[in-house]
Amino acid sequence: MPRDHHVRRALALQRDPSLPPSLELSEGLCPILRPDGAMKERLERHEPPLPVCPGGGCAVRRFFERAAEEGAAVELDIGAGYGRFSRGHAAANPGVRLLAIEQEEARVARTDVTARRMGLRNVAYLNAEMRYALEYCVPAGSVSAAFVLFPDPWPKDRHARLRFFRRPNIDLVHRLLRPGGALHAATDNAAYFAQMLEVMGADDRFEPIAPYVRGPDERTDFERKFLDQGRTVHAASWRRR
């Protein structure tokens, strides 16, 4: 299918040879992260035999191997959007390696370009379905903190199954966090916030901790929009026991 004009434009910007090198993970991803129809069906059905990420043959795995060699903590931004949080957080935490996952190709390309223009070398952008990345390619116990900021609220009841804060996704987060690792969430949607507290409160693998306080440069694009509209931001954090 032909790509939209704005996607093609974003991808062209990303190829500008005058930009500093990219940590964007579009090359060398394993078939799990670039699934064809048959692979997608297997992943969605979740039927054994489950696919296996080919270790060093996958750019995400290599990202984690390099971080381990450097002794750097890895953090995740899940559903990174236009990337403002990831850039602010990476700039404020140069010792951290941040992997920002986002399904929208143009958003990834644009924030990758902005991060490179800023000279950031500790954030990598992954254009992929987060469920596949978290389940198959992020090594177990490898992540110090995961941020889920302003996830899609899916306000209609019939869409509630698409919300991030449900047990299957929390199982994925539990698998990838190291013991003591943290999950940080924020939303402007009071009903969804109540659901977050309920889901996490019922899960004794986690305990609540003081909410992560984001600095001004870590406020996300969606958050800025919501604050301009006078909405309240709710935030909570939990630690893997």
Ligand SMILES: C[S@@+](CC[C@H](N)C(=O)[O-])C[C@H]1O[C@@H](n2cnc3c(N)ncnc32)[C@H](O)[C@@H]1O
């Ligand atoms: C409401 S936006 C918030 C973006 C950003 N965190 C912020 O606060 O500005 C939610 C983002 O999550 C992304 N997203 C939703 N489901 C996803 C999935 N399954 N895999 C990867 N990205 C996803 C959407 O494309 C969107 O950019």
